[in-house]
Amino acid sequence: MTAVTTRPGLAPRLTALTKIVELGPGRLDQKLLSEASTLLTRAGDRLKLSSEHTVVALAGGTGSGKSSLFNAISGLELSPTGVRRPTTARTHACVWGLEGAAPLLDWLQIQWRHRFARASALDKGESQLHGLILLDLPDHDSIRALTDTEADRLIGLADLVVWVLDPQKYADASTHRRYVAELAGHEAVTVFALNQADRLSPEELAELVIDLNDLLRREGVEHPSVVPTSAVSGRGVDSLKSVISSAVSRRRAAIHKIEADLRRLEQRLSQTMPVGQALSAPATVDEARRLGLTDALCDAVGVPAVGEAMENVYAERSSRWVGWPYPRWLAKFRPDPLKSLRLDDVSDEIRGITTGSVSAQAAEVSNAVQALADGLTAGMHPVWRTAVHRAARSRSSQLPKALTEDLTEVAPELDRVPGWWRLLKIWQYFLVGAFVGGVAWLAVGLTVPGQLPAALQLLGDSAALPWVGLMMASVLGLGALSGIASRNFVVLGASRERERLEREMRRRVAAVSENMVVEPVERELGRHHAFYSAMRGLSG
Template identity: 35%
Template sequence: MSRHSLVRESSALQTRLEALNTARELAEGVLPGAALQTVLEVLERATSRRSLSAGHTVVGFFGATGSGKSSLFNAVSASSLATAAARRPTTSAPLAGIWGVDGSGPLLDWLGVQERHSLPSVPGLADDSTGLILLDLPDFDSTKVENRQLVQRLAGMVDVLVWVLDPQKYADAAVHNDFLRPMASHGSVTLVVLNQLDKLNPDDAALVIESLRGILARDGLPGVPVMGASALTGDGVVTVRGAIKDVVVRREAATRRLSADVSAAAAGLRQVSGTGEARGISDGATKTLAKELAIAANVPVVVDAVARSFKRESARRTGWPVTRWLLRFRPDPLRRLNLGRTDTKAELNRTSLPPAGAPERARTDAAVRNFADDVSEGAPGPWRAAIRSAAREGREQLPDALDQAIATTDLKASTRPLWWGIFNALQWLAFLLALGGLGWLGVLAVLGYFQMPVPEVPRTEGWPWPTLMVAGGVVLGLVLAVAGRVLGGWAARIRARGVARRLNSAVAEVAGQRIVEPVKAGIGKLKSFNAALKAALKS
């Protein structure tokens, strides 16, 4: 592979790693911790491997007891290292044969391989410039737990996996179910060798190899190179060497291995998460939510109180002065709700609206639940649950927030229409007119009572002016009072509609802050997660 191609693959891998990490971060608190921990381990492993020698390719030999793995390792490496392994202090220690020792130390330290041997050139396999590291590992079906754990750990770390099988146990469920099938995404860095062909005649060997290919295809590894070999006779060893060399000289095994790890981790996240996007938030859904919350928060009660309070104040300001004072004994509907006050800061005020009872709480819960269900439709199960949870958390904060929103909404309670002043002035003029007429008639009556001369009063159409003044003042006051009530009722409806708009807007704002925004964030997180996961899966 050319240097430019290697750079491109490395850059593409970096992009996928970043996307996978983004998906992991977005899924925190949504997907199970075990799945996210697996992804984190892949990311940490990839970071560590990429920081180590890019000039070395680590090829691990994996096999079950009796497969002849160590013998094949010796045959391929043209050495007797694995034979000496029987005299090592512990069989759980892997052994490394190295071609090109310089720079391999940190990589082998990371792998945890302590026994290292520099090997001479092997024609058709490697020399000091190749940068090949062959690992002979313990049997993966060892009865020792530490051996099995070691094999599983290194199976997740080496660049290339060589699975050594034998004719007797090539179809064994343990190797396929526990190792090959879980590594199905790593087909590009997997080689399979059927060892001990010397125990089969050519026809049987062909049948066994064909059967093995079929099993591997069912494991999700179609097209994986399957080679026959005999460590005892040397048959097929050259072919195995050539396959390993081809992988090593392309200098892409480490990148492909990590790329396969990313694909497997992303696929695991996808399986845990599920697929799909949420329907999303619509204007209709938010309006329905705000409408239901407004009713549950007693907005209609406040609007009605505003209308009745305005009518009361209008009658008190424009009614007949003789009777308007009686309205002082009627409580102000707004003051009874602790609203419309000007003697305290609105943000410090609280309403005296009736506390939410079971019907109101049920209505609020249903509104929030229906909203979350509607907008999260189509989202995968864990994400839909997270979106619903965000809505529920906001629901707990609603009662106090809605009460505060109502308390701080300007109800225009202190705003006095201009016509009130005009009507009030006319009422007092009418009252003074009637009072003047009464005073005039009173003076005439006193003069007559004391047999004093009573001056002639002016008349209009035969009606004395004092009488006309009293009648005119009373009639004008009553007409103004009736007109004021009619006009006040009309103005009260207009004011109530304006207050209703402001209150509904305040409720909608609270719903947006407490419910809609957290839900929107959850939906956006899912969308970003899907995009990141798609980028991570793109190979």
Template identity: 25%
Template sequence: MNVARCLERLDEAVDATRALGLPVDDATAVSERARTRLGLGGDAYVVALIGGTGVGKSSLLNALAGTEVAAAGAKRPTTDQAVAWVPRQRRGELTSVLEWLGVDRVSEHAGNGMASVAVLDLPDLDSVAREHRARVDQLLPRIDAVAWVVDPEKYKDLVLHDTYLRAWSRRLPHQVVVLNRTDLLPDGSATRVREDLRAELDDAGLREVPVLTTQARRGGSGVEELRRWLTAESDDKTVVAERLAADIREAIGDLARRAAVTDGLAPPLVTAERREAALRDIAGAAIALVDPRGLEAQAVAATRLSARRRGTGPLGVLTSALYRWSGRARASANPATYLRHWRERGSLAPASEPMRALVASALPPLPSTLRPAVAALAEPANIERGLAAAIDRAIDDEARDLRVPASVLWSAIGAGQFVVAALLVFAAIWFASLFVLDHPAVGSVALPLLGPVPSPVLFLAGVLLAGYVLTLLLRLHAGWVARRWARRVVSRIRSGVESRIRGSVFLPLDAIEAARSRLAAAMKDC
């Protein structure tokens, strides 16, 4: 049994439990106690005789010793202090252990097959003197093995069974129940009482705990069987290690149960499907504040402004400058600023609701110890703070490199507009010449419905129509490019928001899951 490894796992479990905000005082006490016990060294182990008033603990110790070690009599309670019966050859190495236990009444024995056992007779656990039970409760966590002593009158005592046997069953690998004073029973009744006691223990899940019967006062019947149990245990040099390991395992298990970890498994508080659904809902509500339609309008305006400078010919620079000087560009053609002002378009409350619903659904099956830590994840202020940070980071990353798209087609349309402008100048000169020259020769073209139309008028109309078509083409193409651009921007922001929600809004939940997984891992290697 590697107690050092178990202590490492307990330390890991304590750290994980602290991360959950759960108390760890009992576990740290187990760790400190185990390290202290290991530091005391020695091969001998300590077994305590524990039982109620008048069950014959002191008489049993005296029968084991063959002489009076502990006072036994009709006065109750008889034992008011712990008494130790230790092998003489191990007295030196047991001194530090007895000092740690606070036991100063010590009797020695020559060994006689029990050279590795120190036996303690403890005060009564049901004594009228409260300090006696307090002393038992103080010493029991430090004892290596226990012989629970009962008699025919008290073998079903609720205090013994509920407060001690059941509570300490998993922490004491080496324990025995001794049914003493069977000489008080009529002939043939001892077997029936022993079987009844055995059934009580089995029902309590203590099937591995042996039951012995003794008559400590009259002939010491059964005492040799108890001695054999003690010597059999003493042959195993791992009694102390197994006791400490069991205590550590129970401490880890207690921490794990508080964190909803059972049998070394930490099932997720919420399923991956529900988590992804909540993520989509949160991201959708967050994107609604970004306002894809408004962003598209801004993108279209900004793109058309850029297209106007390139594709409207000699008037493009002038009209673009007038557009900017009027302030319309800042108000309706600035996608980056529009993105950064997302807070002005609504509240984050709808976006936080899916997270709150997710947490609420996870609470009912959790132990009461873990619920506060998980319920804290549903605090609106915390959720909205995390959401705001996620949206801000996603928008900042996008707005920092936001560039209005451009197209070669716009330059080609701009070149065409220059040609249109030149032709308009030519048409203007042509019309001016009609007023300057005497009787200019002007041809005409016969058109359906309109009849003959002068060539200059027809030329001017064609040039104007070409300019209008180029302008319309520029507008339509710029709008198409802008809408595609806006959709890409929204898609990138959505992806950024989702990834940052995982890393901010879901971060506390991930931390809880990680701590629970560490607890589960600690249970498997001790």
């Protein structure tokens, strides 16, 4: 026994269907998903079984002469005939070539007592039927639910189905509604036997054949194969056996049946989930949208405002340390610039980050996430659009808190005093002290009687007095110059500190958004891409 050899393309299509079934829950209709799973199971089981045998099922309604036709084809009285089936009616099977057929018959669930072998078939010149497993199914319109269900099951499992129709009920609604309408694309594995032809005149038979062909084409069977037969007279039986033997000898009916089932399922899937615009949907979140999300979230947590406030407060606080003391002392008599700039409030707000009193604005965060999802899902099927939006919002309730907690770690330390501020303050106060000491020394020397010569004597010559004044003025200039230079350095440092702070805050916002928004969205986009790739693979 050998497995069915699949043509190129069938295995990838079954793999694609497996992927669709894997990704379909929550996206596809459950009934359609169940049918796909059933087809996968059925195809997998059939491909593992004998490729040397072709299962041909004779299906038909009560009174169609199906059992008589089964006996005529097999050449044996194997299946009981009559208007009524026995209560325990089961499918009968006639096998041409038993070797390797047992596992296949077990899979079909044919009882041992209803299996018959045509061991002498080769002696009668029927070698072309070697490998045929012919089934006589229970009537599909039986009032017995048991036999009706068995007929439906085996119609789905058979490699080729021969519909046995009688002249009076060939247009029976139950047959066409339940079965024929589902046969579009199955022409290669479906045959229609218009039985009991012996009851009709040649003109009536020709008219019925034409009418049946037209009826089948209207129901989607583009190229129906209709064979007039008569189990009583034997008319057309050889023609039907020729059609069956052709399918048996090619050993392709099982493959054709699976392919036809795949085509029908693919059409239904395409109607439910059209590929169309889905091909242009992104499979990942591109860099531009990542940056856009980061920008929006930075606005939501106020990163630019925090950076600007930090820069202003940093610069203003430095004046207490590095500004030339004399202007700073005079500034105490003027209105406080911090209050005029309302930077005290900003300072309190920045400090509030470390205490958790400042948090990301939930509404703005939600809008940013919504904008990302909207941009990614344009043109998507509503089911997938909803899935991507749900993924984007899956952790949105935790996002504001996560942003606030993460930014707490990089909140600016407003009370931090750089070491060079302290050194510069010592230097400036040294200059202040030197200037004050010099002024005091000259004042004493010039104003206290009798002290001038002694004071000037330290300089060596009274002519040096102007140079002393120049030195004192230089001290003032040096102090003022150092104050201006230090202020410039502070402003530059504040700008760099702001850039560093905003860069670090932005990096952390990007990391949080990547973990809590982008990754869930990309997982769903990956599913969407894989699903539609499988859809394309299914179409072959």
